[in-house]
Amino acid sequence: METYELNHPEEFNTFTHEESHPLFGRGYFIQQNDTYKMTKFINKQIQKHRVINDGPIHIVSTESAAGTIRYSIDRPRKVLAFSEFFSFGPLWKLDREEGQAYRNEWLFDNINMEFQDDYENEMRFANTLLEIEDIEEGVPIYIWVGNNTLEQIGVRFILQLLSGKANAVFLINSAVLYQKLINHHLPIYHTSQMTPDHIKLIFEQGKNSHPLSLEDREQYVREWKSLAQSKGVLRLWRNNEISSVSENHYDSLIIQIIKKIHREQVHKDFIRASKVIGEMLEQMMEEFVSDSFLEYRIRYLIYNGVLELKGVPKSMRHYSVKLR
Secondary structure, eight states: OOOOOOSSGGGGGGOOGGGSOOOOSOOOOOOHHHHHHHHHHHHHHHHHTOOOOOSOEEEESOHHHHHHHHHHSOSSOEEEEOOOOTTBSOOTTTTSHHHHHHHHHHHHHHOOOTTSOTTHHHHHHHHHHHHHHTOOTTOOEEEEEOSSHHHHHHHHHHHHHTTTOOSOEEEEEHHHHHHHHTOSSSOOOOGGGOOHHHHHHHHHHHTTSOOOOHHHHHHHHHHHHHHTTOOOOBEEEETTEEEEOOTTTTHHHHHHHHHHHHHHSSSOOOEEHHHHHHHHHHHOTTTOOOHHHHHHHHHHHHHTTSEEEEEOTTSTTSEEEEEO
8 A cells, every 4th residue: 555645635636556656664543533534535536437328227125136246137237225223223314424324323332233334334324325316317227125124115215315316217117027027925025135147037027017007106205204314213014104113112022032032042051142043034034133232132131131141242153142
């Protein structure tokens, strides 16, 4: 890595490293917060000189689903994704910087992001917002959605971000088309569960549908605005509607699973937190709850004296619990 020094902020817009000489014999320590601010500024400059995409835009609520779509659908196309789990954490004013800061603070205080740097999630989120802002007029937009909380909230948030654009927007419900075209006996709830062959077939059928009407788009936006008024942190997809539930909604199930494992033990002993979460997820396939949120609730039960702790709770793999 080479370091260059600018004498005035105005030089940034015309700076080229090929015409400049790097500094030697100096090093700098930069705080993560300052690195995040610098990167955010640089990304906005890159946005001004972007290469225009000449294919349709696909937007999806998860990185895993985005990877399959990129692999499955022929170019030219561009795939945008959020790395957020919209099912948990505050949604209050999330389409504004005020709400994004509020959500980031809650996640930082409560959720173990064991495989990410502190500001990695924020940067990905900010970059996706810039990419959506950059969508050209006239480019068709395909939003992928499954029948689960995360993607159903995601589609409402995406349509809020697109509310100022006149582009034709097509909604592809991967879960509905999977049952119709591939296997009506085996329901699948998440776009990320599809294979590349499934995605390709679903898109070939879904791309010929009618775009969302203005009335439908406005209805989704109204539903988003209702969600964005609340500071609640947990939501479920029930009876084709998004329902807010109490933050402690899964606490009784955590205790129930731990009691079950204790009964299977010869002597009541500590249980790895990852094992508790794994057994919970097996019972909750339709709800697709994040293991990060469940791990947060296990720590809450520890801090409030319901569970005993063995180890250091820096991730679900590093500590064990048992009932007091």
